[in-house]
Amino acid sequence: MNSRQGALLRALLEASDYRTSADYARRLGCSDRTIRTDVKALNAFFEHEGFATRVGRQRGAGLRLSLVPDEENRLVRLLEESETEMHPRYERLCQEMIALTCHPGPHTAESLARRMFRNKQQIQSDLRWWQGMLEVSGLSLSVGRQITVEGPEWTIRGFVMSMLFSFSTAAVRRRILPSLFGTIDPYDRQFLERCIAEMQRDLGFEFSSNAQWQFGVYLCIMVTRIRLGHGLTSWRGADGATPFFAYLKKRLERHFSLAVSDAEMGLLRDMAHCCTWQWSLAAMEAYEPGERARAVTDDIASALENAFGLPLPEDLRKPLAILFESGLARRTCGLVAPNPNEEAVKYETMDGACLLASVLCEVPSLVEADLFSPDYARIALVLLDYLDQAGALRCYRVGLVVNCGIDLALWGAHRIEKLTSRLKVTDVLTENEVLAAVERPNSTLLERFDFLVSFEPLDVDFPSVTVSPGVSRSDVDHIIASVPLWRRGREVHTAWERGTLSVGSSPESLFGSLHERLSADGLIDMPPARFERLVWTLSVVKDRTLVFAWCGSGVRRTGIRIYRLEEGEGAECGQCTMAAVLVAAPGDRADLTPLTQGFKRLVEDYADTSDLVSDDGFFVCFPEPE
Structure with a gap:
């Protein structure tokens, strides 16, 4: 299996x-x-x-x-x-990075081969892969007589944490952490657990079990790196230590007999906030976001009200502020915490995500924060319900066609509207009424509907969907998947093309090639830097296809492009083999649902959605380059 x-x-x-x-x-x-x-x-x-x-x-x-x-x-x-099983090469690569960053050196290809029980050629191949991966995150791998990871200390730690978070918790605990914990005495680990318990009491709420182990892993990495002589000498906000973290600093120094800088405690405090992204309602009530987080939330609320005419509900303000603050801490620490709902937000609910992005990506304070893509998706996820409340996305007018008793007619109308806010049953008709309207050339009956729903197939030339008498969730999903391809009773035809795109081995090369081609086709008109930031923030990798959708300023005309990626000379195979792009002009915002549904159909028909992940590209959740 x-x-x-x-x-x-x-x-x-x-x-x-x-x-x-x-x-x-x-x-x-x-x-x-x-x-x-x-x-x-x-x-x-x-x-x-x-x-x-x-x-x-x-x-x-x-x-x-x-x-x-x-x-x-x-x-x-x-x-x-x-879920605890890992691909053998994935496990070996993780073990190599743990060895290079958390075990005493000097490290060579020979010493790594002995540690991993592999041959030197395999290790050398892995090191070439790591050189490209580390470069994306602003780090480098020095390969000579000795092998070392070079770059800012906080970036190295964030990279290792992001690597560990990219796999299931069970797999990491069973397959990877033993090699990390091997550097920490069991008694020392118990001491760190006590420190975490004290920190929770000082913050005023308990971490989730997952957050506790994440923070415990970081403490092990921190202590190990300091012991190896790689302590932090500077950190933003290090001079604002609270009494508790000043006390904790002395405890760590006394227990481990090492010098802990104020910079270390500043990063530790930020890491504590990074590991609290799983919250209970009690935790949200107890926590007070900082001034910057509240100010950005106010900016977002103002922008949303101006765009959609509905004030942001008060009960969403604090969750938004907390998400922003924890996302900002992760950006500062260079730590990417994977978001299991990112594909659901950016792909499954693409129309809502595009509509939100057209507003959020124009809020200066949020743009300046430059959050990682998973953290942006967390904010968007909270706001999807707000879009429904505001009626920002088009609601389709349904004509329910029945040839049955009144009980089933009322049940069908109730279920359709209960299971989705996107459909409104404006009338219940009999099959004879529909057939008569179709036969009369001047009849305006069907103009009141975007489509018809019936329990039996209709022999009419008008958009219609057949569902079961039970009107189950799968029936409504079938309606949503089928109907948005029609717009006001007519099938939507969005201009689209397929082609090939020559790219290098770096994401920047892909984004640059996309920007150049889309600009040449007259679809977009925006600076390359802005386009790159939009792709970093809004795109999602679906299996082996990069999927990007944007509706907003900088789009000259609506269009879809699906490219097969061809690596240039010297470029190594990456994770993505294809790129699918939808750009929608601001004037087409009202029809985002049919546009995005049609786009997803094309992606599923033509793009590479195979689940074969190459050995050369299994990490997708690492910090974007500065």
Whole structure:
């Protein structure tokens, strides 16, 4: 059972009803055919492991897990165990970086080969890969008689933390941390745990369990780096130490018999804020964001009200301020905390994300903060509900066509509007009324609707979607996926082209090539630096395709481009093999839903959404270059 099949099994366990293979394919970023193949593999796995559970299929309804009740816990345990497995090369690369940054040197290819139980040629190949990866983050790998990671100390620590956060917690704890903790005595680790407990009491709330282990990992890295002679000598805000951190500084010096600078404590304080991005309601009530965070939240609220006419609800202000403050701390520390919802925000809800971006990316104080992409997505996620409240996204007028009793008619209308705010049932019609309106040339009946929904297929030349009498969540998902391709009863045709793009090995090379091609095609007119920052902030990597959508200033006309990336001479293969771009002119904001849905259809049809991740590009969540 590979990682994709494990993800499919988890999705099947979570589903309460039948869902189509297309639904699972969209969720996992693969094809329907792949899902069907994975279902066969899962059933073969169940049989081999002695499970009576099977994945069943029902024509017209989709897939559902036929779960034997007493086998559920065993399946969940198997999934948890599978999440601790890592690709052998991923594990080796992580172990190499831990050795280079947290173990005494000198380091050579020979010493690393002995430590990793690998041959020298494998290590040399890995080192060439690391040179390119570190360069993206403003670091370098010096390879000569000795091998060292060079760059600002706080950047090195943020890079190592980001590397560890890019994998599942279970995998890191089981496969990677033992080599890091090997540098710390168990008694010392217990002392650090006590320090974390004291810090929580001083801050006034408890960290989540995940945040506790993240912060514990950073403390181990900090102590190890200081012991190796790589302590911080300067840090922004280091002169504003609180009484608690001044006291903690003395405790660390006394326990470990080493000198801890004020700069170290300044970074430690910021790291404490970085590790508190998982909050309870009580924690939010107790915490008071700083002046800058509150000011930026006010700027965002003002910009949103000017754009959409609805004041930002008061209950969203503090979460926004907290997200901004923790994101700013991560930017300062160079620490990228992966956001598991980033693809859901930027791809699944692309129309809302584009609409928000057209406002947020023009707020000067937020632009100046230059947050990492995952932290920007966290802010956007909080504001998606605000868009629904403001009615900023178009609501489609539905004509519900029935040939049944009044109970089913009322049930269908209720379910459609309850399951999504994007649809409004403006009238319930009989099939005979629709057929009569179609036959009369001067009838204006259908002008009141954007499309029709019926329980049986309609023989009419008007946009319509057929759903089941149950009007399940999958039925509404089917409506949303199908209908936005129509605009006011007509199919949307957005100009699009396919082509190839020559790129180098760095992200900047890709962004530069995209900017040059889109400008030459007359789609955009903006400075390269602004375009690069928009791509860094708004794009998402979907399997092996970079997906970028922007609707706002700097777009001359709406268009879609899908490029296959060709590496230039000397460039190594990267993670992305394709780039898909949608740029929408500000005048087309009202039709973002059909534009983005049509764009996603093209991405799924033509872009590379395979789940084959090359050994040369498995980290996607590292700091963007300054």
